[in-house]
Every structure is written in structure tokens, then in C-alpha cells.
Amino acid sequence: MIESLVPAGSSYAGEIDLLVNMILWIVGFWFVLCEVVFFWLIFRFRKKEGVPGQYISGEEKSQKRWITIPHVLVLVCDIFILVGAIWVWYDIKQDLPPAQAEVRIISQQWAWTFVHEGADGEMGTADDITTINELTVQVDTLYHYKLESLDVIHDFSVPVWRLKQDAIPGRLITGWFEPTLTGSFDIQCAELCGVGHALMGGTVHVKNAADYASWVAENSTMSLASAATPHAGGE
Amino acid sequence: MAESIPATPELAHDEHGHHEQSFASKYLFSTDHKMIAKQYLFTGIAMALIGGFFAYAFRMQLAFPGMDIPFFGVVSPGEYNSLITNHGTIMIFWVAMPIILAAFGNLVIPLMIGCDDMVFPKINRLSYQIFLLSALVLISSFFVEGGGFGGSWVAYPPLSSEPQYNLTPLGSSLWIGAVGLEFVAFLLGGINFITTTMNSRAPGMKMNDIPIVVWMIVIASVLFMASVGPLLAGAIMLLFDQNLGTAFYDPTRGGDPVLWQHLFWFFGHPEVYVVFLPPLGMVADIITTFARKKLFAYRTVLYTVFGTGVLSFTVWAHHQFISGIDPRMANIFTVTTLLISIPIAELMFVYIATLYGGRISLTTPMLWALSFIAEFLIGGVTGIFLGASGADVYFHDTYFVLAHFHYTFFPIAIIGFYMGVTYWFPKMFGKMMSDFWGKVHFWGTIIPFNMIFIPLFVLGTAGQHRRIYDYSHFPELMTPGMQDMRVFATMSLLVMLAFQLVFLINFVNGMIRGPKAEKNPWKANSLEWTTESPPPHGNWPPSEMPTVYRGPYEYSVPGREKDYWPQNEPT
Amino acid sequence: MSDRPIATTRSAAGMPTGKLAVWWVVVSEIVIFGGLLASYIMHRLAHSDWGEQAAHTNTWIGAFNTLVLLSSSLSAVLAHKAASEGNGPKAAKLLWLTILGAVTFVTVKGFEWAHEIELGYTITSSTFWSFYYTAAGLHAAHVIAGAIIMGIVAVAAAKNRELHRVELIGIYWHFVDLVWIFLFPLLYIAK
Numbered sequence: 001m002i003e004s005l006v007p008a009g010s011s012y013a014g015e016i017d018l019l020v021n022m023i024l025w026i027v028g029f030w031f032v033l034c035e036v037v038f039f040w041l042i043f044r045f046r047k048k049e050g051v052p053g054q055y056i057s058g059e060e061k062s063q064k065r066w067i068t069i070p071h072v073l074v075l076v077c078d079i080f081i082l083v084g085a086i087w088v089w090y091d092i093k094q095d096l097p098p099a100q101a102e103v104r105i106i107s108q109q110w111a112w113t114f115v116h117e118g119a120d121g122e123m124g125t126a127d128d129i130t131t132i133n134e135l136t137v138q139v140d141t142l143y144h145y146k147l148e149s150l151d152v153i154h155d156f157s158v159p160v161w162r163l164k165q166d167a168i169p170g171r172l173i174t175g176w177f178e179p180t181l182t183g184s185f186d187i188q189c190a191e192l193c194g195v196g197h198a199l200m201g202g203t204v205h206v207k208n209a210a211d212y213a214s215w216v217a218e219n220s221t222m223s224l225a226s227a228a229t230p231h232a233g234g235e
Numbered sequence: 236m237a238e239s240i241p242a243t244p245e246l247a248h249d250e251h252g253h254h255e256q257s258f259a260s261k262y263l264f265s266t267d268h269k270m271i272a273k274q275y276l277f278t279g280i281a282m283a284l285i286g287g288f289f290a291y292a293f294r295m296q297l298a299f300p301g302m303d304i305p306f307f308g309v310v311s312p313g314e315y316n317s318l319i320t321n322h323g324t325i326m327i328f329w330v331a332m333p334i335i336l337a338a339f340g341n342l343v344i345p346l347m348i349g350c351d352d353m354v355f356p357k358i359n360r361l362s363y364q365i366f367l368l369s370a371l372v373l374i375s376s377f378f379v380e381g382g383g384f385g386g387s388w389v390a391y392p393p394l395s396s397e398p399q400y401n402l403t404p405l406g407s408s409l410w411i412g413a414v415g416l417e418f419v420a421f422l423l424g425g426i427n428f429i430t431t432t433m434n435s436r437a438p439g440m441k442m443n444d445i446p447i448v449v450w451m452i453v454i455a456s457v458l459f460m461a462s463v464g465p466l467l468a469g470a471i472m473l474l475f476d477q478n479l480g481t482a483f484y485d486p487t488r489g490g491d492p493v494l495w496q497h498l499f500w501f502f503g504h505p506e507v508y509v510v511f512l513p514p515l516g517m518v519a520d521i522i523t524t525f526a527r528k529k530l531f532a533y534r535t536v537l538y539t540v541f542g543t544g545v546l547s548f549t550v551w552a553h554h555q556f557i558s559g560i561d562p563r564m565a566n567i568f569t570v571t572t573l574l575i576s577i578p579i580a581e582l583m584f585v586y587i588a589t590l591y592g593g594r595i596s597l598t599t600p601m602l603w604a605l606s607f608i609a610e611f612l613i614g615g616v617t618g619i620f621l622g623a624s625g626a627d628v629y630f631h632d633t634y635f636v637l638a639h640f641h642y643t644f645f646p647i648a649i650i651g652f653y654m655g656v657t658y659w660f661p662k663m664f665g666k667m668m669s670d671f672w673g674k675v676h677f678w679g680t681i682i683p684f685n686m687i688f689i690p691l692f693v694l695g696t697a698g699q700h701r702r703i704y705d706y707s708h709f710p711e712l713m714t715p716g717m718q719d720m721r722v723f724a725t726m727s728l729l730v731m732l733a734f735q736l737v738f739l740i741n742f743v744n745g746m747i748r749g750p751k752a753e754k755n756p757w758k759a760n761s762l763e764w765t766t767e768s769p770p771p772h773g774n775w776p777p778s779e780m781p782t783v784y785r786g787p788y789e790y791s792v793p794g795r796e797k798d799y800w801p802q803n804e805p806t
Numbered sequence: 807m808s809d810r811p812i813a814t815t816r817s818a819a820g821m822p823t824g825k826l827a828v829w830w831v832v833v834s835e836i837v838i839f840g841g842l843l844a845s846y847i848m849h850r851l852a853h854s855d856w857g858e859q860a861a862h863t864n865t866w867i868g869a870f871n872t873l874v875l876l877s878s879s880l881s882a883v884l885a886h887k888a889a890s891e892g893n894g895p896k897a898a899k900l901l902w903l904t905i906l907g908a909v910t911f912v913t914v915k916g917f918e919w920a921h922e923i924e925l926g927y928t929i930t931s932s933t934f935w936s937f938y939y940t941a942a943g944l945h946a947a948h949v950i951a952g953a954i955i956m957g958i959v960a961v962a963a964a965k966n967r968e969l970h971r972v973e974l975i976g977i978y979w980h981f982v983d984l985v986w987i988f989l990f991p992l993l994y995i996a997k
């Protein structure tokens with residue numbers, strides 16, 4: 001359902017889409033069944049002259065069957081959904097596969113600051129590349145992100161990656177993503193953060209290895225001067 | 236002319252009134268549950284108009300960003316936030332709660348259980364007065380400096396707690412103050428509902444003879460009472476953070492912003508069932524009446540509702556899946572959230588089964604009741620996508636969530652309101668509304684309603700986020716196709732709003748010029764239909780207080796000439 | 807509306823309506839304090855340094871106030887006993903004694919707070935102190951409200967009117983007492 005509207009651009013986007021489709025089929029089946037029976041009954045038992053209503057208490061076993069059997073089937077469906085949901089959740093949020101690279105994401109009213117590893121491939125060194133509202137990553141690389149907020153709650157969301165995570169002031173939240181699709185995509189702040197919430201967009205550029213390397217080479221030296229602590233930009 | 240008439244006691248107007256009531260004591264300080272019900276109803280309608288107007292204003296902005304909106308003007312970002320925040324808050328706390336719970340609760344509880352009033356009439360009146368005060372406080376918050384609160388109805392701190400972040404120093408305090416007052420009003424009202432039903436039932440009325448709608452209102456009141464406390468405490472802490480400089484929610488000084496989220500949703504989720512249960516109860520009474528059918532498995536309904544009530548306390552963190560809580564906790568809440576689909580599915584099955592073997596006449600109240608089921612199913616099943624934690628990673632805070640809960644809330648607040656008003660209108664006002672215009676209004680509301688929110692499901696699936704006044708900063712969300720859908724939704728809203736005039740005219744016209752209603756126009760069984768329309772003060776003359784002999788759903792009993800059997804008719 | 811509604815004379819649940827209502831009030835109050843205290847405990851577990859700050863509260867004053875409240879509960883019980891024997895004036899006297907306990911409690915609390923504020927521990931000093939003043943303050947508000955209602959009940963009881971209310975206010979008073987029993991160890995003893 002989602003993939004027809006938003007391309008799947010990360011290693012786990014497909015899992016989420018699959019889960020959503022599974023739920024769609026299961027609850028869709030029940031939904032259609034309920035509505036069809038419902039409208040059919042309204043039509044079948046519409047008021048007709050000379051046909052009185054029936055007296056059915058619904059308390060007898062033979063009658064109750066009509067609701068207890070579907071009831072048990074719904075329970076079975078729930079278990080399928082549950083297993084799928086927890087499976088996907090475990091993969092995305094609970095499990096933390098080893099990283100190949102790292103980015104720091106700092107949110108504040110109303111901008112994103114991204115800190116990339118520089119040419120040395122290490123975070124916290126002088127050649128770190130700091131950018132505002134533009135994140136650049138290499139395709140097919142597993143990133144850890146460290147997400148924080150300087151003021152209110154924000155939410156780092158990249159729809160093509162199916163990634164969404166609140167940034168809570170006072171906490172450093174670690175998660176991961178692995179982009180699989182090159183191109184430029186939206187970054188959105190998905191938690192109301194004040195009057196500038198609608199301005200808090202950004203762009204992620206996913207580049208192949210060669211392009212990424214040249215981007216790093218271009219920027220490492222340039223940002224040396226401004227690569228001081230991003231906190232200085234806050235209040 | 237007036238001077239010549241001697242001051243004799245008034246006899247003609249109403250035989251039960253021993254003394255003439257002044258306007259104030261009749262309308263402002265009445266302790267009669269029927270009058271208090273009307274007060275809640277009309278206050279709720281007034282607030283619904285405000286909440287609906289806000290929806291109009293911000294939907295226009297979404298369809299035509301930056302436009303000078305007729306009757307409103309240009310919407311600034313801050314105003315937009317304030318509009319949606321107060322739209323949500325008003326619709327839930329000042330429309331759904333007063334109309335669905337308080338107005339109908341006050342109207343039907345004493346009438347349906349066969350007594351003359353609430354057990355604490357003065358507390359009942361106090362409850363309304365506090366409620367009215369809370370509404371005035373909320374409205375006043377729109378006009379103070381900085382404008383109304385714009386931190387969304389969930390009011391997550393630190394945005395809500397620190398003026399330098401939300402820029403509405405006074406508005407946010409008035410907002411939380413108003414919400415707190417409203418809670419107190421409903422705590423007082425709830426005590427009345429619960430104790431009256433427990434203690435003052437008509438002689439002979441056993442547990443199983445209580446109409447489902449009364450059960451539902453009482454259970455909803457219990458749920459409210461048991462869940463609102465922590466949020467009341469949380470509201471006090473928020474007020475202190477805003478005004479005294481404490482740091483309960485400030486992480487830089489030892490507080491924790493996520494604490495508020497827990498307190499809010501521990502209440503917030505049971506709250507959705509607090510407003511869901513009463514209209515669900517009305518549906519039971521209305522579909523049995525117009526299908527001439529006994530309710531399918533009365534006791535099963537009760538058990539599943541108890542189950543829903545208990546479970547509703549265990550699911551709250553499904554709103555916080557990605558808010559930085561321990562990811563292992565999410566698994567527990569996924570399980571409980573999916574479990575809650577079971578009692579609710581059971582309820583839906585029971586209602587559908589009730590139609591089997593009926594003799595269904597599609598009157599206006601029946602149409603509303605049936606549409607409640609048909610529409611709520613959409614809201615219910617889309618909740619499953621959100622409850623599945625893995626899928627919520629994508630859907631959280633998109634318009635998919637928004638469409639999900641409008642497909643639950645619209646049936647509850649708006650359909651529930653129309654269903655109750657059209658059904659009990661004869662009892663409330665002693666007149667009949669036009670069935671034809673009722674149906675015109677029904678179709679003119681229900682079709683545009685779906686046309687508003689189906690596109691919003693699609694937009695949400697395409698990644699559209701909530702609470703954005705203008706999508707131009709998100710290129711993926713500004714495609715022409717998406718903007719067309721926004722315009723389509725807004726146009727549908729305009730059509731729906733236009734059709735509300737039909738209701739307004741029908742409602743007012745029915746009140747003034749409608750044909751006089753008989754005691755029991757729908758040929759229903761429950762006790763409210765055994766007294767005059769409208770019931771006199773005291774509901775029944777003291778000598779005719781009803782005694783109950785059977786349950787409320789004895790329709791089409793074999794071997795009887797009439798297809799209904801009022802609860803108070805001796806065997 | 808001189809005559810009471812018929813509704814108030816019924817008792818289908820087998821318990822007087824007033825008593826039923828007081829119990830529901832207590833239920834809704836329990837969750838209010840429950841939410842506040844649960845928040846406090848969660849914070850406290852997360853911050854080991856709070857014990858140090860709690861060390862500045864005066865356990866002896868807290869203990870004295872606990873004693874005062876407990877004995878006021880006793881007089882409330884005795885008042886109920888007198889009322890059920892039909893002895894209104896005696897019940898009223900015992901209620902006034904209970905109110906005296908409430909007044910003592912609040913007065914002591916006032917001095918305690920004044921002293922602490924003098925030492926610089928105000929509601930904004932730290933989150934511990936925020937909780938301390940908020941929880942104890944909310945409780946004190948309940949003590950004051952209870953005392954006022956009790957005064958009204960006592961005036962009526964002295965004239966042998968509405969004697970059943972003596973029991974109702976008693977139930978409420980025990981609840982207020984019980985809240986303190988939770989607050990005292992949480993705010994004063996755990997250091």
C-alpha cells in the first residue's frame with residue numbers, strides 16, 4: 001500500500017511495507033465481511049407488511065456460535081499481526097546491527113544540524129563535516145544515528161526510509177538506517193515543535209560511493225573552521 | 236393591564252408546579268436533570284459550532300495556503316497551531332463529553348431507570364456551572380496576548396511548559412486551567428450518574444433490566460473517574476512549571492518531559508472509550524427499537540464492555556511507540572493494543588447479529604445508528620495498523636492517524652449527537668422533527684464526511700504529517716495530486732457544513748412548530764416512553780412512579796398482539 | 807424544591823447513597839494522589855541524589871504531624887460512634903476536636919514551610935522540593951477543605967440534624983489521613 005505512493009529507500013522499508021500489506025489483507029477481509037453482512041441484513045430484514053420480527057435472545061449456544069466462532073478467528077488473526085509487528089519492530093528499533101558509519105543529528109527550533117564523519121571516518125575529530133538541513137550519506141552503508149534535541153521535542157522522519165524517531169531534550173537516542181536508493185529525499189520534523197514546525201524540513205542526499213567520497217573531499221577542509229561544537233549554535 | 240390582575244397563584248400553566256418559577260430559577264439555577272441536560276446540550280452545540288468553524292478555517296488554509304479566508308482572514312503559523320489545538324480540545328472535551336456523556340446521561344438516566352431526578356441535584360447543577368465556567372475560560376484564552384495555546388491537544392512539554400518555546404504565555408495556562416476545570420465538572424457529574432444508577436432504580440429493575448445505554452454511560456463515568464486523576468495531578472505540575480518556575484518536565488533541571496506523555500495517555504486512551512461507550516449504548520437501544528428485535532446476547536455485551544474497560548488502562552503507550560521509550564516496552568503495548576480489538580470486534584458482531592430476523596424501518600435515528608456501526612468499523616480496523624508497532628514506525632503522526640481517529644470521533648461526537656437528538660427529541664421538547672428533512676440532512680452529512688476523510692487516509696499513507704500549516708517546505712508533500720486531494724477534502728467539508736443548516740432549520744422548526752409528540756412515538760419499551768412528552772417535573776406523577784417487570788428489549792415476543800412490551804407493564 | 811426527590815430515598819444497591827458517593831469521591835482522589843506519587847517515585851528512582859535533598863526535611867515535625875492526624879482520625883471514629891447512638895451534641899464536640907487536629911496540622915505545616923523557605927528551599931529549588939511542596943500542598947488543601955466541611959456537619963449535628971453525615975465526613979477524613987501515611991515516609995523518611 002505504501003510503496004505505491006512512496007518509494008522504499010532503506011533496508012527495512014520493505015519489511016514495513018510487507019507488514020502493512022499483511023494487515024491490510026487481514027483487516028480488510030474482516031472489514032468487508034462485516035460491512036457486507038451488515039448491509040445484507042438491513043436489506044434482507046427490511047420492514048415488510050405482514051412479516052413480524054423474530055424473537056431471538058442470542059443467549060443459546062446454537063445462536064451464540066455466530067459470534068463466538070468469528071471471535072476466535074479474530075484472535076487467530078491478531079496473533080499473525082502481532083508476530084509480524086513485533087518482528088519488524090525488533091529489527092528496526094530493538095536490534096542495533098554493527099555500524100559502518102555514524103551521523104549526529106541535532107534538532108532545535110527550527111533547524112536540523114547534521115554532523116558527518118570527515119575523511120578520517122571518525123566522529124568527533126577536527127575534520128567532521130557539519131551541515132544545516134542537508135544530510136549526505138552513502139548508499140548501502142549501515143549508519144548509526146545519534147539523535148538529540150536542544151529545546152523541545154522534535155521528530156526525525158524520512159518517509160522513503162520509513163524512519164521516524166522522536167528527539168527528546170535531555171536524551172541521546174541511538175538508532176540505525178541503511179539507505180538503498182540514491183537520490184534526494186525529504187526530511188520532515190514530525191512532532192509539533194512550535195510556530196516554525198512547518199519550516200523544519202530538510203533534504204537527505206544519498207550518494208554512491210564515488211560521489212560521496214568527492215563530497216567528503218570537497219567539504220572536509222571547508223568546514224574545518226566551523227566544525228566546533230554544534231551546541232554553540234543553540235541558545 | 237398587568238396591574239389589574241390580582242396576584243393569585245398560577246394554575247393554568249402546569250399542574251405540577253406549586254410555585255411560579257422565575258426565569259433564572261427555571262433556566263439558570265434549575266436542578267431538574269432534564270433542564271441540566273438541555274443546558275449541556277446547547278452549550279455543547281455552541282462549542283461544536285466554534286470547533287467546526289476552526290476546522291473550516293484551517294482546512295481552507297490547507298487547501299489554499301496563504302489565502303484571505305472568508306470570515307477569518309489570513310492564517311498565520313501561530314494561529315494555525317492554535318486553531319487545530321483548540322479544535323481538537325473543544326471537540327473532545329467541550330463537545331463529545333458534554334453532549335454524549337453529560338447531556339444524554341442527564342436526560343436518560345433518571346428517565347430510563349424510573350426515578351424523578353438525580354440523587355444529588357445540586358451537585359448536578361454545580362457540575363454544569365463549573366463546566367460552563369471552564370468553557371468561558373477556554374474561550375477567553377483565544378483573546379489574551381499571544382493568542383490561544385498552540386501546542387496541540389496533547390500539549391507535550393517542554394513546548395507547552397515554557398513560554399519562550401510556545402510564545403503563548405497566558406494562553407497555555409488558561410488552556411490547561413480550562414481543561415482541569417472541565418475534569419472537575421465531569422468528576423462531579425460522574426458521581427451522580429454512578430450513584431443514581433446504583434441506588435435509585437425503579438422497584439423491580441434488576442441489573443439485567445437496565446438499558447444498555449445507561450450501563451454504558453455509567454461504565455464510561457467509572458473509566459473517566461479512574462483514569463483522569465493522574466492527568467489532573469499532571470495538569471497541576473504543568474501549571475506550576477508554567478507559572479512558578481518548577482521543573483517537573485524540564486530535562487535541563489532534573490525533570491522529564493516523557494512523564495507528561497505517560498500521564499496524558501494513561502488518561503487519553505481510556506478517554507477515547509469514555510466517549511465511545513455512550514453512543515455505542517444509544518445504538519443498542521435505537522437499533523432494537525427500529526428493528527423490533529431483542530438485543531443479541533445482552534450479557535455478552537456487558538462482559539465485553541467490562542473487558543474493554545479493564546484493557547483500556549493497559550494500552551496507553553501505543554501513542555508513544557517512537558517517542559523514545561524503551562523499545563522492549565513497545566512489545567507489551569502492541570500485545571495489549573491488539574487484544575483490545577477482540578472485545579470491540581465482539582461488540583460489533585453482536586450489533587450486526589441483532590439485525591438478523593428484525594423488522595427494520597429506516598427512520599432518521601435508525602439511519603444515524605446504523606451509520607455509526609458502518610463508519611466506526613473503518614476507524615476501528617485502521618487502529619490495527621497503528622497498534623502494530625512495526626507499522627506505526629511509518630504511520631505515527633501522519634494523516635493516517637488523523638483519519639483513523641476522525642473515523643472514530645466523528646461517529647461518536649457528531650453521529651452520536653444527531654442519533655440521540657433525533658431519537659429523544661420528542662421526549663426532550665414534546666414535538667416531532669421532520670423525518671424527511673432529517674434524512675436529507677443525514678445523507679448530506681454522511682456522504683461528505685467520507686469524502687473529507689478518505690483522501691486524508693491516502694495523504695497520510697503518502698507521508699503527510701500532522702500540524703503543518705503549509706506544506707511548501709516539503710517538496711514530496713507538495714505534488715499537484717496531493718494538493719488536489721486537500722482541496723477536495725476542504726470542498727467536501729464546505730458541502731457538509733452547508734447541510735448542517737438543514738438540521739438547524741429542522742431542529743428549530745421542530746421545536747416551535749413540530750406536531751405534538753405522543754408518549755411513545757417509536758413504540759419503544761424503556762421507561763422514558765411511559766411518561767408524557769416532555770415529562771413533567773418529577774418525571775411521573777408521584778402515584779404513577781413505574782415498577783419494572785422485564786428487560787428493555789422484549790420486542791416481537793411470540794404470542795403477543797403488540798410487537799413491544801413496555802418494561803412497566805404488569806405481566 | 808422543598809421536598810426531596812424520590813430518587814434520594816431509594817437504595818437498590820443496599821448502601822446509603824451518601825456513603826456510596828463518598829466512596830466514589832475517594833476512588834477518584836486516590837488516582838489523583840496515585841498519579842502524583844507514582845511520578846515522584848519514578849523520578850526518585852532515577853535520581854539517587856534526591857536522598858540528600860530529602861535529608862533537609864524535618865522528620866520530627868513530620869512525625870509529630872502524623873501523630874496529630876492519626877489521633878484526629880480517632881476522634882472522627884468516636885464522633886461516628888456517638889452519632890450512630892443518636893447523640894448529636896457529643897458527636898459535634900468530637901468533630902470539633904478533629905477540626906482542632908486539622909488546625910494544628912496546618913499550623914505546624916505553616917511554620918515548617920516558613921522555616922524551610924527561609925533556609926532557601928523553595929518550590930523551585932529542585933525537582934525534589936517541587937514534588938515536596940506540590941504533594942504536601944495538595945494534601946494540606948484537602949485537610950483544610952475537610953475541616954471546613956466538618957465544621958458544617960458539626961453545626962448541624964449539634965442540633966441533632968443530618969447525623970448520617972458524621973460518618974461520611976469520617977470516611978473522607980480517614981482517606982486524607984491515609985494519604986499522609988504515604989506521604990510521610992516518601993517525603994521525610996526515605997533519605
Ligand code: HEA
Pocket residue numbers: 026027030031034074077078389507508510511553554572573575576579580583612614615616618619621622623627630631632636639640643644647
Ligand atoms: C474514540 C476514539 C478512538 C477509538 C475508539 C480508538 C480505537 C483504537 N485506536 Fe485510536 N486514536 C484515537 C481515538 C480512538 N482510537 C485518537 C484521538 C488518536 C490520536 C491522538 C493524537 O495523537 O492526537 C488515536 C491514535 C491511535 C494510535 C497511536 C497512533 C500514533 O500516534 O502513532 C494507536 C496505536 O496503536 C491507536 C490504536 C487504536 C486501536 C487498536 C483501537 C481499537 O479500539 C479499535 C478496535 C476496533 C476494531 C479492530 C474494529 C472491529 C473489529 C473487527 C471488524 C474485526 C477484525 C479485526 C481484526 C482481525 C483485528 N489509535
Ligand code: HEA
Pocket residue numbers: 280283284286287288290293294319320322323324326327330331386387388389637641644645648649652687700701702703704728731732735736738739742
Ligand atoms: C470529537 C472530535 C473531533 C471531531 C468531531 C472533529 C471534526 C473534524 N475535524 Fe478534527 N481533530 C480532532 C478531533 C475532532 N475533529 C482532534 C483531537 C485533532 C487533533 C488536534 C491536534 O493535533 O492537536 C483534530 C485535528 C484535525 C485536523 C488536523 C490538523 C492538523 O494536524 O494540521 C483536521 C484537518 O483536516 C481536522 C478536520 C476535521 C474536520 C473537517 C471535522 C469535521 O467533521 C467538522 C465538522 C463539524 C461540524 C459539522 C460542526 C458540527 C456542528 C454541530 C454538531 C452543531 C450543529 C447544530 C446546529 C447547526 C444547530 N481535524
Ligand code: CUA
Pocket residue numbers: 107108110153154155189190191192193194196197198200
Ligand atoms: Cu521540529 Cu516540528
Ligand SMILES: [Cu+2]
Pocket residue numbers: 503504507550551553554
Ligand atoms: Cu490510544
